Amino acid sequence: MKAAAFDYIKAHSITQVFDLLQTHGDDARVLAGGQTLMATLNMRLSEPALVIDITGLAALRGIEQRGDVLRIGALATHTQIEQSALVARLAPLLTEAAPHIAHRAIRNSGTWGGSLAYADPAAEWPACLLALGGTVVAQGPAGERRIAADDFFTGLYATALQPEEIIIASELPIATEHQWQGMLQLARRHGDYAIVGLAASAQRQGGVLRAPRLAFMGVGITPWRARETEAVLDGKTLDDATLTRAVAALREEIEPLPDLTNTPDTKRHLAGVLLQRLLASART
Numbered sequence: 258m259k260a261a262a263f264d265y266i267k268a269h270s271i272t273q274v275f276d277l278l279q280t281h282g283d284d285a286r287v288l289a290g291g292q293t294l295m296a297t298l299n300m301r302l303s304e305p306a307l308v309i310d311i312t313g314l315a316a317l318r319g320i321e322q323r324g325d326v327l328r329i330g331a332l333a334t335h336t337q338i339e340q341s342a343l344v345a346r347l348a349p350l351l352t353e354a355a356p357h358i359a360h361r362a363i364r365n366s367g368t369w370g371g372s373l374a375y376a377d378p379a380a381e382w383p384a385c386l387l388a389l390g391g392t393v394v395a396q397g398p399a400g401e402r403r404i405a406a407d408d409f410f411t412g413l414y415a416t417a418l419q420p421e422e423i424i425i426a427s428e429l430p431i432a433t434e435h436q437w438q439g440m441l442q443l444a445r446r447h448g449d450y451a452i453v454g455l456a457a458s459a460q461r462q463g464g465v466l467r468a469p470r471l472a473f474m475g476v477g478i479t480p481w482r483a484r485e486t487e488a489v490l491d492g493k494t495l496d497d498a499t500l501t502r503a504v505a506a507l508r509e510e511i512e513p514l515p516d517l518t519n520t521p522d523t524k525r526h527l528a529g530v531l532l533q534r535l536l537a538s539a540r541t
């Protein structure tokens with residue numbers, strides 16, 4: 258299909274973006290990498306009167322360490338994150354997750370901010386942000402505000418962003434010497450969205466896990482933290498008995514939604530398999 262007609266403006270400043278969003282309200286859409294938006298326009302799932310291209314805004318680019326956080330600009334592409342030595346050192350979960358996002362052509366254009374704003378519950382970046390306990394930096398006409406990942410994803414493809422706000426960056430706590438991060442997912446083919454995926458982080462010292470964060474993708478209407486299972490693991494040695502208890506707790510706690518080919522029971526089973534495998538890998 259072909260998109261309905263729309264006006265297009267390439268923004269030259271962030272204040273211009275806010276002015277346009279305030280003037281046009283729900284009739285306007287921000288364009289970043291276009292890897293989701295263009296498809297929804299072409300399928301006429303979205304018919305904005307105005308598309309505001311933000312890709313010229315240099316302030317939204319870049320990946321850098323700022324004090325004790327890793328700041329990733331909204332326009333950082335999936336490939337830039339995948340290939341960043343700084344990310345590999347300070348947030349290795351992202352380096353591990355990036356190759357699972359679609360294919361190279363999509364990763365070359367798709368952006369960190371676009372993925373978080375779209376808030377697909379099966380996507381990698383929202384789950385990683387949640388697993389790392391990161392923060393979204395949003396900006397609107399009233400200024401900047403920070404939204405914790407735990408509060409950011411509010412529903413199916415819905416976030417805590419106000420209509421006239423955009424994501425300008427995210428801040429991730431820097432991996433410490435004792436931090437463990439890992440992810441696993443099951444997809445039918447490489448590059449497909451995960452049927453079920455798990456991104457996780459924890460403090461690990463002497464075989465004991467503390468403050469684990471288990472963020473699942475593909476199981477609910479948002480990326481989802483298994484908080485009761487986290488509590489089962491917190492402060493425990495990762496022996497076989499703990500693993501068994503954690504998997505049992507997860508299968509009790511999780512209430513996966515079905516997709517076109519997988520029932521809730523299948524997803525519940527797969528989530529347990531992923532947790533078991535990921536925790537086993539955390540022992541080494």
Ligand SMILES: Cc1cc2nc3c(=O)[nH]c(=O)nc-3n(C[C@H](O)[C@H](O)[C@H](O)COP(=O)(O)OP(=O)(O)OC[C@H]3O[C@@H](n4cnc5c(N)ncnc54)[C@H](O)[C@@H]3O)c2cc1C
Pocket residue numbers: 286287288289290291292293294295296331357358359360363366367368369370371372374375379380381382422423424425448449450451
């Ligand atoms: C065939 C295919 C397979 C894919 N597979 C995967 C996959 O396996 N895993 C995965 O995670 N993703 C996958 N994607 C999605 C891809 O990662 C997109 O790049 C991403 O979801 C959106 O990023 P974007 O920069 O392209 O955003 P766009 O398409 O430009 O925008 C997406 C939405 O976010 C809004 N938006 C964009 N930037 C901002 C901002 N800074 N602030 C506020 N709102 C903003 C837009 O208005 C729009 O509503 C796939 C896409 C395709 C086409």
